[in-house]
Amino acid sequence: MVTETVLHYPRLDTVLMVEDAIKNAKDYPSRMELWKSLPKQVQYQTFKIILDYLEKSNKIIFTKDKKIMWIFADTPKARKLIEESVPV
Numbered sequence: 001m002v003t004e005t006v007l008h009y010p011r012l013d014t015v016l017m018v019e020d021a022i023k024n025a026k027d028y029p030s031r032m033e034l035w036k037s038l039p040k041q042v043q044y045q046t047f048k049i050i051l052d053y054l055e056k057s058n059k060i061i062f063t064k065d066k067k068i069m070w071i072f073a074d075t076p077k078a079r080k081l082i083e084e085s086v087p088v
Contacts (some may be wrong), residue, residue: 008046010053018042018050019070022060028067 021038022029029037035047042050051068054060059072 006045006049008043010042010046010050014040014042014046015050015053018047019054019059022054022068022070025068028063028069030066031068034068 017038017040018034021034025034025037031047031051035042035044038047051060055062057072059070061069061071063069
């Protein structure tokens with residue numbers, strides 16, 4: 001097992017910036033396209049940590065052609081459906 005030393009953990013404002021960039025993208029960006037489009041510079045290692053977090057929290061998925069797709073639905077309708085759903 002290879003362990004990677006993390007030099008910079010992301011701050012909340014950086015995570016939110018990446019989330020907004022994904023949500024507001026006109027097309028599904030690749031990792032590099034998204035990274036280069038960010039309004040502030042982010043170290044690539046930190047950027048990868050953010051993408052890992054967003055994927056593990058089911059906010060994004062990577063398509064077959066390695067594009068990033070926002071899938072998290074945080075809308076009033078989605079919240080209502082979740083609240084009214086039958087527990088398993």
